[in-house]
Amino acid sequence: MGEAIRLRSGFDGFEFSACRSAPRNARRGGLVLIQEIFGVTDHIRELADGFAEDGYEVIAPSLYDRLEPGFAVGYDPEGTARGVAHSQATPWDQVAGDLSAVVAALKPPVFVAGYCWGGAATWLAACRCEGVAAASAFYGRRISELMDEAPRCPIILHFGRNDASIPLERVEEIRERHPDIPIHLYDAGHGFVSDRRSDHHADAARLARLRTLQLFTNSGGGRGDM
Amino acid sequence: MGEMIKIKGADGFEFGAYHAAPAGERKGGVIVIQEVFGIDQHVRRDVDRWASLGYEAIAPSMYDRSAPGFEAAHDPEGIQAGLAHMRATPMEQALADVAAVRDHLSPRGKVFVVGYCWGGSVTWLAACELDGIAAASSYYGSMVKANADKRPRCPTIIHLGRLDAGIPCDEVKTAVQAANPGVPVYIYDDAGHGFNNEDPARWSEASSALARQRTLDLFAKA
Numbered sequence: 192m193g194e195a196i197r198l199r200s201g202f203d204g205f206e207f208s209a210c211r212s213a214p215r216n217a218r219r220g221g222l223v224l225i226q227e228i229f230g231v232t233d234h235i236r237e238l239a240d241g242f243a244e245d246g247y248e249v250i251a252p253s254l255y256d257r258l259e260p261g262f263a264v265g266y267d268p269e270g271t272a273r274g275v276a277h278s279q280a281t282p283w284d285q286v287a288g289d290l291s292a293v294v295a296a297l298k299p300p301v302f303v304a305g306y307c308w309g310g311a312a313t314w315l316a317a318c319r320c321e322g323v324a325a326a327s328a329f330y331g332r333r334i335s336e337l338m339d340e341a342p343r344c345p346i347i348l349h350f351g352r353n354d355a356s357i358p359l360e361r362v363e364e365i366r367e368r369h370p371d372i373p374i375h376l377y378d379a380g381h382g383f384v385s386d387r388r389s390d391h392h393a394d395a396a397r398l399a400r401l402r403t404l405q406l407f408t409n410s411g412g413g414r415g416d417m
Numbered sequence: 418m419g420e421m422i423k424i425k426g427a428d429g430f431e432f433g434a435y436h437a438a439p440a441g442e443r444k445g446g447v448i449v450i451q452e453v454f455g456i457d458q459h460v461r462r463d464v465d466r467w468a469s470l471g472y473e474a475i476a477p478s479m480y481d482r483s484a485p486g487f488e489a490a491h492d493p494e495g496i497q498a499g500l501a502h503m504r505a506t507p508m509e510q511a512l513a514d515v516a517a518v519r520d521h522l523s524p525r526g527k528v529f530v531v532g533y534c535w536g537g538s539v540t541w542l543a544a545c546e547l548d549g550i551a552a553a554s555s556y557y558g559s560m561v562k563a564n565a566d567k568r569p570r571c572p573t574i575i576h577l578g579r580l581d582a583g584i585p586c587d588e589v590k591t592a593v594q595a596a597n598p599g600v601p602v603y604i605y606d607d608a609g610h611g612f613n614n615e616d617p618a619r620w621s622e623a624s625s626a627l628a629r630q631r632t633l634d635l636f637a638k639a
Contacts, residue, residue, distance in 0.1 A: 216490075216492075217492075401615055401617065401620065402622070404617035405617040405618075405620060405622075407617070408617040408618050409617075413618055
């Protein structure tokens with residue numbers, strides 16, 4: 192499991208906490224791993240450790256620290272309500288400032304991956320943060336509201352065809368607006384990466400993770416080995 | 418998900434093998450022949466996938482006599498170790514072990530062989546030297562060219578990546594088809610060595626899917 196670190200936001204100077212997982216063996220790059228609405232949960236920490244196993248130095252920032260330090264809740268209705276409230280109280284400009292600080296704390300190449308609300312935040316980082324080499328956004332419903340911005344680095348998007356919270360029309364709008372950006376669809380629902388969710392889909396999660404690792408490898412994250 | 422089993426070779430040695438039971442109706446047995454890296458996560462993943470596609474799949478641990486349970490990383494040291502064990506594994510012995518796995522599977526139906534990298538070479542030679550194989554699918558085996566004039570005893574297909582620095586795909590195709598005009602040699606333009614391997618640096622999503630479909634079609638009609 193990772194260690195707790197602190198970083199200072201470029202947005203307002205606020206010092207927020209983050210979870211850092213050290214890379215196993217040779218370092219492929221840095222990875223900013225962005226939480227779901229539920230905070231930096233055990234699931235997010237496990238994902239961070241998994242990418243660290245693959246050779247990434249991973250930092251998962253606690254993006255709700257101004258509202259509730261150390262926030263992490265379950266997928267139950269109460270947790271969902273609190274997570275939604277925090278996400279709505281967290282402006283994108285602030286998120287971008289926080290994420291820029293995380294990117295700056297990592298040696299290049301730096302990649303970004305995020306899930307759910309963090310999927311939209313990943314899009315935001317690709318559009319606004321300096322020094323992002325590539326990004327992978329998982330089922331980001333609110334990418335729709337950030338569609339006018341254009342990513343400055345290679346990015347791939349993952350959505351579940353059966354995601355009740357993201358109708359495929361929304362996905363098609365993104366595709367029409369940004370036809371060159373790869374959008375991968377999976378026969379899965381929302382949050383299919385998380386093994387804590389009823390929507391967990393192991394095959395889809397594996398394939399999406401593999402596509403993500405390959406994007407990073409092809410975007411400067413190779414170790415030069417075979 | 419599979420489990421390790423033991424199979425007795427012709428020499429009496431019991432080697433380990435990763436075995437997975439078929440999902441749904443059993444379509445046959447598939448022997449999966451490893452790369453130089455041993456029975457690693459990628460080989461186990463491949464066995465699990467053949468099982469999910471309806472085959473009883475077994476990957477024998479081919480280096481068990483010199484290094485039981487050998488598994489190596491895809492880094493320079495791992496490659497060196499894998500190549501050393503490959504050289505310490507005579508082809509005769511490898512083919513005898515494939516035959517032992519065939520005998521383990523054949524009471525329950527047809528037996529197919531698929532192999533990758535060094536296992537691609539073993540697959541080609543198994544198709545040429547062994548009876549009782551219903552069909553074989555050989556991926557990027559570097560020793561195929563030197564054995565191109567051998568004749569497979571069963572329907573066999575070969576997959577090569579155009580970006581494979583170690584295997585001159587056009588030359589292999591010419592050599593194989595000079596002796597075996599009926600053997601399809603598929604060349605994948607976007608693929609390098611190990612393109613079926615789900616190592617992000619090697620994997621080709623499109624080519625691995627196409628080669629797998631061709632292999633499934635071959636097995637289905639054999």
